[in-house]
Amino acid sequence: MTDDQTATSFDAHRCPNGHVSYPGHTRCPDCGEKQTETVDLADRTATVVTWTTSNATPPGVREPNHLAIVEFAVDGEAVRALGQLTTAEGVDIGDEVEPVYTEELREPGAGIREPDSQEWDGYRFEPV
Amino acid sequence: MNRVAIVGASMTTFGERDAWVRELLAEAGDACLADAGIGGDELDHLYVSNMASGEFEGQTGVPNALAHDLNALGAYTARIDQTSSSGGAGIYAAWQSVASGASDLTMLVGGEKMTHRTTGEATDVIASLTHPVEYKHGVTLPSFAGLTARKYLDEYDAPRESLGKVAVKNHQNGVDNPHAQFRKEVDLETVLDSPVVADPLRLYDFCPITDGSAALLFCPEEVASEYTDDYVVVSGIGGATDTHVVHERADPTTMGGVVDSSEIAYEMSDLGPEDVDVAELHDMFTILEFLQSEDLGFFKKGEGWKAVEEGVTDRDGDLPINTSGGLKSKGHPLGASGVAQAYELYQQLLGEAGPRQVDCEVGLACNVGGFGNCVTTTILERP
Ligand SMILES: [Zn+2]
Numbered sequence: 001m002t003d004d005q006t007a008t009s010f011d012a013h014r015c016p017n018g019h020v021s022y023p024g025h026t027r028c029p030d031c032g033e034k035q036t037e038t039v040d041l042a043d044r045t046a047t048v049v050t051w052t053t054s055n056a057t058p059p060g061v062r063e064p065n066h067l068a069i070v071e072f073a074v075d076g077e078a079v080r081a082l083g084q085l086t087t088a089e090g091v092d093i094g095d096e097v098e099p100v101y102t103e104e105l106r107e108p109g110a111g112i113r114e115p116d117s118q119e120w121d122g123y124r125f126e127p128v
Numbered sequence: 129m130n131r132v133a134i135v136g137a138s139m140t141t142f143g144e145r146d147a148w149v150r151e152l153l154a155e156a157g158d159a160c161l162a163d164a165g166i167g168g169d170e171l172d173h174l175y176v177s178n179m180a181s182g183e184f185e186g187q188t189g190v191p192n193a194l195a196h197d198l199n200a201l202g203a204y205t206a207r208i209d210q211t212s213s214s215g216g217a218g219i220y221a222a223w224q225s226v227a228s229g230a231s232d233l234t235m236l237v238g239g240e241k242m243t244h245r246t247t248g249e250a251t252d253v254i255a256s257l258t259h260p261v262e263y264k265h266g267v268t269l270p271s272f273a274g275l276t277a278r279k280y281l282d283e284y285d286a287p288r289e290s291l292g293k294v295a296v297k298n299h300q301n302g303v304d305n306p307h308a309q310f311r312k313e314v315d316l317e318t319v320l321d322s323p324v325v326a327d328p329l330r331l332y333d334f335c336p337i338t339d340g341s342a343a344l345l346f347c348p349e350e351v352a353s354e355y356t357d358d359y360v361v362v363s364g365i366g367g368a369t370d371t372h373v374v375h376e377r378a379d380p381t382t383m384g385g386v387v388d389s390s391e392i393a394y395e396m397s398d399l400g401p402e403d404v405d406v407a408e409l410h411d412m413f414t415i416l417e418f419l420q421s422e423d424l425g426f427f428k429k430g431e432g433w434k435a436v437e438e439g440v441t442d443r444d445g446d447l448p449i450n451t452s453g454g455l456k457s458k459g460h461p462l463g464a465s466g467v468a469q470a471y472e473l474y475q476q477l478l479g480e481a482g483p484r485q486v487d488c489e490v491g492l493a494c495n496v497g498g499f500g501n502c503v504t505t506t507i508l509e510r511p
Pocket of ligand 1: 015016017018019028029030031032033
């Protein structure tokens with residue numbers, strides 16, 4: 001959660017049949033229909049599915065890099081996201097985390113991907 | 129549909145090589161032509177499996193370069209990129225070309241030149257296959273392996289040591305492979321004490337960065353004996369994809385592409401997992417050998433780790449896995465790996481594997497791209 005007015009939303013995408021995915025896709029991965037709505041995950045908490053600390057990181061990525069796959073519950077649907085953890089201290093499978101906005105998750109120009117081809121801000125997960 | 133035979137095969141030494149991708153491809157291609165005793169000008173189709181020669185060394189258009197270097201001008205050429213499973217996808221393309229009748233003689237050469245890059249750079253080239261929402265967090269393929277390994281150990285109550293035993297076994301096999309990058313045994317203590325790369329996985333849970341190339345020659349089965357008496361047959365082959373966004377999988381410890389591609393291959397060959405005598409699996413990370421051995425149906429879900437503990441997958445076990453040393457000790461030049469898996473099975477099925485030889489009539493290779501994003505499974509048999 002954040003009070004920062006510059007923070008973007010953390011959008012999962014929903015089709016008319018109620019399937020939710022993060023990120024969005026051109027067609028719903030479950031039923032193939034267009035996804036017509038978004039659901040902001042920024043103000044919700046999630047559960048840690050699994051996590052790791054990576055000590056061998058590419059150019060422009062913090063080292064060590066703590067990462068987790070987390071699961072949000074949205075109207076009875078489970079939606080997962082992968083992201084950096086603010087800390088791995090005391091984190092375990094099943095723990096609760098909340099999203100925290102960060103302007104730059106890795107240094108855009110340092111890696112192989114063309115910097116302008118994607119966004120570099122987003123949400124880290126902080127243990128609650 | 130015509131059955132397809134493999135009548136020639138080769139691989140270069142894997143490891144840190146001075147040669148660049150064009151030279152590595154030509155080395156394996158030349159050796160494969162020599163193995164079958166044919167000239168390059170006899171090839172109808174020539175495929176090159178390669179993931180990223182442009183990104184690694186600024187060399188594009190490799191199939192055309194190879195055709196010229198092998199005196200194969202006039203052949204139809206194409207580069208096959210399916211990331212880490214480019215080799216398996218190349219086998220699929222070569223098989224299609226002959227099975228369809230479009231080509232009477234197809235050569236596939238897979239290769240990659242990687243060691244001139246730093247580990248971080250090479251890791252980033254590979255990580256660039258991920259979705260932007262995962263890439264921006266600095267995710268790498270090794271970190272997906274760490275995430276999956278923690279989930280697997282937790283879910284199935286498997287001991288950490290069982291992962292280390294995969295590395296120990298595959299290094300033992302690699303000692304007897306003259307083409308392997310690492311030809312030395314490691315003990316379990318060394319594996320378990322090595323530096324943490326992606327917790328809970330350590331250095332010895334990962335394959336190295338490698339240069340190398342491998343090649344195979346395909347023709348219709350009915351004319352195979354014109355080339356050689358010693359050939360094998362592609363009796364089943366399947367390819368499938370799983371989610372691009374890895375975190376979207378309902379079960380992080382199952383690779384849907386492995387399940388789906390193997391079902392297709394089993395059905396085509398009229399065989400099941402119980403008929404397989406020897407397998408080459410994509411052990412880019414130790415955890416992947418467990419996932420594939422379960423998703424291919426060799427062992428029940430969550431019990432792949434018990435097989436390595438009990439010695440079932442050893443060279444003298446009921447189902448030897450990675451007799452070549454696997455990617456773990458043989459090395460993993462991305463585009464070459466899937467081709468080299470088939471080269472090992474070719475040698476095993478023809479009884480030419482020397483000290484690595486096991487008793488076998490049916491071999492299976494599973495080649496995994498991304499983190500299970502795209503997979504090909506190939507079944508080879510003696511005719
Ligand atoms: Zn839907």
